[in-house]
Amino acid sequence: MKAFHTIAIPHKDILEGRLTLEVFAADLHEVSLNKGSDEYRDSKIFFEKTYLTNGLQNLLSVVERRITGKGGDPVIQLQTPFGGGKTHSLIALYHKANEWKANKVVIVGEKIEATDSLWGLIEKQLTGKITKFKDKHAPGGEALKELLSAHQPLVILMDEVLQYITRAAAVKVEASNLAAQSIAFMQALTETISQIPNSVLLLSLPSSVPEHYDENAERLYHQLQKVSGRLEKIYTPVEDSEITKIIRRRLFASVDEKEAEKVVKSYVDYLEKENLLPNNVQPSEYRDQFLASYPFIPDVIDVLYKRWGTFPHFQRTRGVLRLLAQVIASLKTSTKSYITLADFDLSNQEIRQELLKHIESAFNGVIASDITDTNSGSAKVNTKLGNAYQGLSLGTRTATAIFMFSHSGGPIKGATVPEIKRSAAPLDIVSAVIDSVFDQLEQELFFIQKFNDKYFFSNMPNINKILLTYMENIKDADVEAYELELLKQKSKSQYFKVYIWEEKSNNVADDDNLKLVIIKNENRELIKEIIKKKGASLRTKSNTVFVLYPSDLDKGNFIHQIKRKLAYENILSAPNLNLSNDQKKDVKKELDKIDSNIFESLRKYYRLVAIPSKDDYKILDLGVPTYGDNKTLSDEVYEKLLAEKEILEKLSPNVIKVQFLKDNDYISTESIYTSCLTVPGFFRISSRRVLENAIEQGVREGLFGIGVLEGNSPICKHYKNGTTVYFDSNEIIIKDSICIEQLKKHEEIVTTEPSPKTDASEEITQKKGGTVGVNGHTQGTSYEQLSLNFEIPKGKVSSLMGLLNFLQSKYEHLQIDIKASDGKLTEEEYNTKIIEALRQGGVDLK
Structure with a gap:
């Protein structure tokens, strides 16, 4: 479509930039003295440019x-x-x-x-x-x-x-x-x-x-x-209905009505398609209004005449003419085919000052900060929109239209979304794009307000401006305190022993448990110390430690979210702000939004995990969190480590066979478990039970056997049958070939062969059908309860495992009383070797 100034030709004085505002200052006294501009003094020119209403x-x-x-x-x-x-x-x-x-x-x-x-x-x-x-x-x-x-x-x-x-x-x-x-x-x-x-x-x-x-x-x-x-x-x-004719006669030398009709038709068709026509106005009716006011859409005349025109000193017809002449002059080289309220260039000082005459001077700062400055909120919205909308200045256009709707000498202020869209939306985009512009303007602008579904500007700061002021006054200590509290809430774990913001390696336990140490910032030296040392000593079980730390790239956004939350909370509790009920609702709504997203921000921030490796440590990035995932931070770390096979909840017995029996005939189960805990980068199990299950499975499947070491000789006790693993120092897994060979040699060995002679006493109760001695056998006799008390010879514990398995297969309840003497055990050994073994085995100590 053609540019408006080639269809409605402005008067020469406007096009040539010779327009002075005095032209519109009708002065009867000057005319009576034959003075003033020709526009009024010369009768012929006066009536040429006057529409006779x-x-x-x-x-x-x-x-x-x-x-x-x-x-x-x-x-x-x-x-x-x-x-x-x-x-x-x-x-x-x-x-x-x-x-x-x-x-x-x-x-x-x-x-x-x-x-x-x-x-x-x-x-x-x-x-x-x-x-x-x-x-x-x-x-x-x-x-x-x-x-x-x-x-x-x-x-x-x-x-x-x-x-x-x-x-x-x-x-x-x-x-x-x-x-x-x-x-x-x-x-x-x-x-x-x-x-x-x-x-x-x-x-x-x-x-x-x-x-x-x-x-x-x-x-x-x-x-x-x-x-x-x-x-x-x-x-x-x-009359109000004649103002458009006055404007056209006074501002334009001629109008090509046929070309104007083409533009008007395109515009009205667009409004009809986008459902933007004014309420109760038919397309034909609106088309007639636009033809009468062209190149200005009807809203321009209505807003200036019926809103701005109600200011005591606006001088209604004269004021509208003067302002529109300035707008035309500012657009005389544009390609726009019609003029809307969004086309009022508020950065043009003549237009701006003409408007500011009638409203408070404080709006000069409002216009600058929210609409016209290069770093204004509207300018930021312009750049945030997708590539398809770059160059359209939709943020500035929408804000300008809202500003023009915002003022009157009476009670009518503000505009609905359809009213603003009629001015702000170009014909070549769907008007729904402006909806996202509104959302972003509400976030970026300091003086935009919304009441009863109408947007308008006020010279009083909105919640955004108040928020910014309060955010600037949030102390770093308050941010840290909230961050720490959030970590405590979101780092509880069923998998790790968690340490938050720990700076001393001595405070991190050196035990069998998996440990997650969360530190405040990336600190390579601290990470190495936590993994490799416990205070001044070397850490023995370094393969059980992980260090979680934040990404500097996401720090700004996370701190910003915390400050927003704390600022909103302070705004709600501030005694002198006098927030309206709508503003309080908006603040609470924003708080709810932050609360629902704050963990996601925390998770994006704390996303880097240091994992012990052979030479030093390697870094795992947790990546972008899954929306709506309610796992704790620690549990998400665990699941990521699990997915990356950095932690194993299940271990293939083949791995054990290849790792330990490829070049060895046997190896102690205790050594295998110790390697899992102590060797950085070795396969890492979630608990000792994982290794137990793998060994027991390997024995059942005949991948290897389990037995004891007598002297320097491995003795296979179980092969291709059930067993229980105790990680005793004398308990070993044995190459399958050795077990097969031993079985061939002892094919005739009876599994009921008497146990090694011990100084034993026995008590058998509730015997039915006969008697029994330690070394004797009685046919047809059964025992409902059995109590044995004996001392175990040194080095013979593993040989009794089969007996215990046999007893457990026969009785529902099996109780063991252990008395140990003539030796000594440290407290740490008691906790890590005994209590932990019982815990791993699901045994309650009585």
Whole structure:
């Protein structure tokens, strides 16, 4: 589609950059003195650029009829909001009065001195001097009638009379003042004009008292209204529906209606497809509105005229024209085919200052920080969008549209999502993209607000700004304290003994258990010390230690999340913030969001695991966490180590055979277990039971046998049958070939061969069907309970394992009482060798 300025051709002064704002400052007084810009002073140019509204045409017709003696109202009050076309209408009447050969009197209240009298000024303009009306007392009706009648046809134009009368109140006239005399004169003037046939008085008054006037001015205003209102007829020169025609006539030399229709059709089709048409407005109706306002979408005129136009000093029609002329000038080289509120360049100082005149100066900083600066929140949103939307400045466009909707002199502020999309969304993207822009603007902007589903800007910081301030005041110690507490909550483990932020290797136990040491920062020396040492001594079981530490790459995000959480909590508890209920809900919602994601941030941060290896240690990266996974940090470390086979919950007996019996005939089970604990990088088992199961499976499957070492000779006790592993120093696994050979030699050995002779006593109770001795056999006898007490010869423990297995297969309960003497055991040996063995075997010590 073509650029708007090739379809609606702006006037030459706009295109050439010769536009001055004074062009739109209609000044009746200057025109009466034949001064000011040609736009108003020259009658021909004035009417070329003036759209004759129905109200203005009617007004001109009434006045013409009056001065030609064909009827018409004698006293006319022009009453519209400030900037609603009153002065423009009076200038039109001034030029027409010249065409009608009528005498003219022009009084502009803000241009005359407070000490001047209205009657003296009228006499001077009609006669060239003041002779009869020199006195400050208002003249009588007859003298006034004589003066006016002598100068018919007569048009009296009075603008901004209230301004003059308010100042005249300070001029004393004996016991009265000039304001009171002037109001009395106005009453006489309206009555006199109504009595002479070819004269008309046109008086402009504001529709309400301007805000900056005091109570006295308000009283004078009502008095003036009362006096003039007795005979006047009120005319409104500009209706709201005509403002678009005024704008097009004043700003554009010509409009190619056919090309405009193409653009309008494309735009309306887009709104209809995206469901963005205003409520209760049909496509054809909106199309007609846009054709009338082209190149501006209807929202532009509505917002400027009905919202910004309600500010006391916006000067409605004049203000809209002046602002839109600046917007056109800023876009005269653009390729845009139409103009929306999002196209108002708030970085353009002329446009910006024109808007700031009517709102608080604090909004200058709001515009800079949230919309126009290179590091503003909107600029950040522009860059965050996908590559497909780079260069469209959707963040800036959306924020600009919201800003323009945000202000009015009345209660209406803000805009809904569809209203903003109509301005912000280009036709070549789906408008849903703007939804993600809203989400990001709420996160990035400091002064954007949302209430009742309407977005708007305020000069008060939003929660984002408050949050930033509170975050800046969060102390590092508070962040550390929360991080530590979070680690304590999220590092409980059923697999590891966990040490949090441990800095002394001496505090980390050197035992059989798997240990996870979490340190505060990456520290290679500390990691090595924890793995290899326990205080000043070498660590014997270094293969059981893992060190978890954070990734510097993710530190910033994690610390940021903690600060956000702590800041939000402080905001909720702050006594003097006076948050609205909606803001409190938003804060709680954000807190819930952080709480649901904080562990994920912790997990992304603490993601590097140092694992003991042959030479030093290797690093395992846990990677990106799974969304919604509720495992503790320690358990996730365990599962990752398990998946990477750095920890084994199941061990193949083939691994044992290859590792230990390839070059050896036998090896003690205790040595195998010790290697798992002490040799860095050796296969690492989750518990001793894993090794027990692997050995027992290997024996059953005939991969190797298990037995004892007698002297230097391995004696196979179990092969291809069930067994129990005790990790005794004399217990060994034996090559299958040796076991097979021994079995061949002892094929006739009876498994009930008497045990080695011991000094034993026995007690057999509840015997049924006979008696038994230690060395005897009795047929047909059974024993429901059995109690044996004997001393075990040195080196013969393993030979009794088969007996214990046999007894356990026959009885439900098997109890062992052990008494050891004539030796010594350290506390550590007691805990690690005895208690740990019992625990691993599932035995409760009584």
